[in-house]
Amino acid sequence: MVQIESFAVEAWMDQYETKCEYNIAETCAASISIDELQKLSEDKGREIFQTSTPLTYGSIRGSDALRGNLSRLYSARSAALPAANIITTPGAIQANYLCAYALLGQGDHVICHYPTYQSLYEIPKQLGAEIDLWHAKPENNWIPDIEDLKSLIKPNTKMIIINNPNNPTGATLKKSVLQKIIDVATEHDIIIHCDEVYRPIFHSIGPMDSDFPPSLLSMGYKKAIVTGSMSKAYALAGIRVGWIASRDPELIEKIAEARHYTTISVSQLDEQVAAYALHQNTVHQLLSRNISLAKTNMEVLEKFMIKNEDECEWVKPLAGTTAFVRIHREGKPVDSVDFCAKLLESTGVLFVPGSHSFGKEFKGFVRIGFVCHTEVLKDGLEKVTKFLRKELDDVKLAE
Structure with a gap:
């Protein structure tokens, strides 16, 4: 029997997210409805659902429309990515699971960027792989050191797993760092799996930056795999659509074989919504809405941090929807x-505790999901400020 560790962050959200008044723990850009999605499209008359289509399993590896739109997005600034090199999944959580399930097992060694979403290192561990965590530290702006990566390489290292932009820190591995990771992987013939679910929500770094991070698929390394989803950057978590993409057809075929045991296909209805959202008539407006929301809310969060600088410290995130904030009392x-x-009990505001959900070493840290509706963030943070002023002395200190 596989030994399954508690999935700490998801267990916390499961327990509390329906019981809070101000959910500032959720990591999706504020979700939209089908009606709102249609209003964002330049072609208001285009139907989302083809209601005359029989609800069979559909295209096993993903609909042509959805994979075609994803292919266009990944091909925009690099060599074309064939649609055949993309397969869809029920959310990125299964995309990440399948990459491990298909490619890793007993005798393999995996290096995982840390802190990060627990399943990225826990699933390989459950499958029997040996895991080393590649630690990022706040004193280095949450960017892990390449020399540390080199020191972790073993003869049986099969995969390096990174999360870019990062959950929970909001840090971004820029182009030069990605290239150094590729150089290490190339030397040792290692697969790189990059979870890009928060891409392209870049709120504090722009494409004009010379070190702006492209998708890992755009950097010419064949043994790169990326995963993504409609949940975070595209504000459509409810349709449960994710994907896996690689320029290596052999890797895609291995994952597709494993996928037969877990998925068969993704819901036709969900894929129709995803294809509509990623169509060129809609995707730019959708992303503009979400990036604009992230920028607006980042300003709100920065003001909160300045107002509470005696109790709160952070490394300001560059991208994504999360911030990792350290709460302290006199240091x-x-x-x-x-x-x-x-x-939560006093104010109705939900945060995620870092030491519980991302590692015991993250004492005092909380994860804030700040790309919710702006009024929710403003009102919730006002209540947090009052709590810090009046009730922080009642909170236990970390042991």
């Missing part, structure tokens, strides 16, 4: 679980 980190529990 001593609070017990983040006790803080989040008391905050």
